[in-house]
Amino acid sequence: MLAPLKTLEQIIARLGETIDSLELSRTDGFASLVLELPHGLSRAPDLPGPQFQFAHNHRGEVRAGYGVAGEWVAQGDLRLRQLQVIAKGISRAWQHQDPDETGFKGFAMLGFAASPDERPEASMVDGHSLPNALLWIPELALSSRTGQSAVILTTALPVSRERAFSRWKEQLKRTIPHLNQPALAPLTPAHLDHGATIPDFRHWKTLVATALQQIDQARLEKVVICRRLRLHGHRRFDLTRLQAALAYLFPSCQVVTIRRHLASFVAATPERLLTQQRGIVEVDAIAGTACRAPSAARDAQLTTELQTSPKNLREHNVVVDAVVDALRQCSRRIERPETPQVMQLNNAQHLWTMIRAELIPGMDVFQLAELLHPTPATNGQPCARARAWLRQVEPFQRGWYTGAAGILEPDLTGELWVLLRCASIHDRTADLFAGAGIVAGSDAELEWQETAHKLAAMSSALQFA
Numbered sequence: 442m443l444a445p446l447k448t449l450e451q452i453i454a455r456l457g458e459t460i461d462s463l464e465l466s467r468t469d470g471f472a473s474l475v476l477e478l479p480h481g482l483s484r485a486p487d488l489p490g491p492q493f494q495f496a497h498n499h500r501g502e503v504r505a506g507y508g509v510a511g512e513w514v515a516q517g518d519l520r521l522r523q524l525q526v527i528a529k530g531i532s533r534a535w536q537h538q539d540p541d542e543t544g545f546k547g548f549a550m551l552g553f554a555a556s557p558d559e560r561p562e563a564s565m566v567d568g569h570s571l572p573n574a575l576l577w578i579p580e581l582a583l584s585s586r587t588g589q590s591a592v593i594l595t596t597a598l599p600v601s602r603e604r605a606f607s608r609w610k611e612q613l614k615r616t617i618p619h620l621n622q623p624a625l626a627p628l629t630p631a632h633l634d635h636g637a638t639i640p641d642f643r644h645w646k647t648l649v650a651t652a653l654q655q656i657d658q659a660r661l662e663k664v665v666i667c668r669r670l671r672l673h674g675h676r677r678f679d680l681t682r683l684q685a686a687l688a689y690l691f692p693s694c695q696v697v698t699i700r701r702h703l704a705s706f707v708a709a710t711p712e713r714l715l716t717q718q719r720g721i722v723e724v725d726a727i728a729g730t731a732c733r734a735p736s737a738a739r740d741a742q743l744t745t746e747l748q749t750s751p752k753n754l755r756e757h758n759v760v761v762d763a764v765v766d767a768l769r770q771c772s773r774r775i776e777r778p779e780t781p782q783v784m785q786l787n788n789a790q791h792l793w794t795m796i797r798a799e800l801i802p803g804m805d806v807f808q809l810a811e812l813l814h815p816t817p818a819t820n821g822q823p824c825a826r827a828r829a830w831l832r833q834v835e836p837f838q839r840g841w842y843t844g845a846a847g848i849l850e851p852d853l854t855g856e857l858w859v860l861l862r863c864a865s866i867h868d869r870t871a872d873l874f875a876g877a878g879i880v881a882g883s884d885a886e887l888e889w890q891e892t893a894h895k896l897a898a899m900s901s902a903l904q905f906a
């Protein structure tokens with residue numbers, strides 16, 4: 442493998458050779474230059490400044506973005522439509538040059554909070570927060586798939602050649618030397634102090650009882666109640682170590698890191714809101730949970746119980762039905778498996794149905810997100826009533842927890858992940874979030890334990906950060 446400084450020299454030389462292939466004097470739009478990296482990436486570095494990262498161990502994929510070539514924020518019921526209009530404009534005027542024929546293109550990050558009308562800053566550690574909805578084209582992006590990788594440099598137009606060259610060179614200098622650094626020496630697992638959980642167990646029991654009354658009166662079929670746990674570390678949480686621990690512990694999950702300002706939002710989520718590739722969309726319906734057991738026999742028994750539990754199947758089928766209903770509005774054909782599979786993670790196992798649909802022409806990620814979000818895996822059914830009930834009773838703001846984030850391609854297809862098993866982190870403090878679906882037959886104590894298992898995903902990784 443080339444030494445990082447040699448790689449930096451080569452990439453800067455290649456930038457000099459190829460930059461003139463871009464029409465930088467065009468009056469508007471964006472220009473991206475894609476340059477091949479000589480080696481694959483197992484992860485992207487954590488650097489100061491705004492950045493996002495999506496890394497999926499099993500798929501061997503990493504996408505990361507640093508700096509800001511363009512960003513747009515929105516809030517309120519029209520937030521996705523407003524960002525869609527902007528993205529359509531960008532899509533029409535986004536030039537790409539890929540002189541090394543890598544096949545990679547520039548991309549944006551799209552993410553949004555659970556609720557369109559909340560101001561997430563109140564919910565996040567130290568008030569450093571993400572806007573309600575964000576579309577973000579990074580100035581330098583890294584993309585790696587099955588061993589091939591590229592760096593993608595993007596600028597808003599018009600820009601002079603000199604300015605683009607010097608900005609990109611600076612970004613390369615601060616990024617490339619940090620690629621594929623040796624893994625950090627492990628630290629001893631840290632003790633974490635548990636702060637408050639909101640709601641506390643007493644309040645939780647009241648919330649579950651009230652939800653069950655609503656269900657009994659047929660006002661709700663299902664609702665997802667959440668809690669927030671604050672943890673304090675004895676050292677500053679290190680994102681590089683945290684990402685490595687999450688990737689190791691949850692190799693089939695998408696590890697998401699988003700940082701603007703001082704706070705970082707980190708998730709290791711098993712659930713895709715959607716993947717749209719050309720005319721096909723795939724959606725994960727995940728709901729119905731059991732814990733894992735150290736003994737193989739007990740673990741298998743838990744799996745069987747989960748698959749045959751009427752309460753869990755009810756909780757699961759509500760999500761599948763809602764997803765299928767949403768997709769009917771935009772699809773020609775929907776494939777819905779008859780029985781759920783079980784998705785096993787090391788802290789929990791879930792009922793999981795992957796629904797695939799052939800889309801009518803003209804659909805994009807924004808329209809699909811509008812139709813699908815929030816599914817009853819994170820909100821409830823009926824959707825509007827569950828939302829209204831949660832707004833009244835939920836004792837904290839969810840922020841981006843149970844929102845979604847992912848990659849938007851220049852053709853407005855892409856992939857969004859439901860932001861679960863996550864934390865908002867600043868310095869030595871982390872706010873962790875977890876919820877549980879309540880349906881007829883739910884038991885407050887068991888649901889509380891379920892949230893404890895879900896919280897353990899992030900808290901065990903934080904011990905190594």
Ligand SMILES: C=C(O[C@H]1C=CC=C(C(=O)O)[C@@H]1O)C(=O)O
Binds near residue numbers: 727817
């Ligand atoms: C709301 C969460 O999980 C959802 C996703 C999978 C299983 C769930 C459940 O069984 O309740 C939840 O619907 C969470 O992890 O915070």
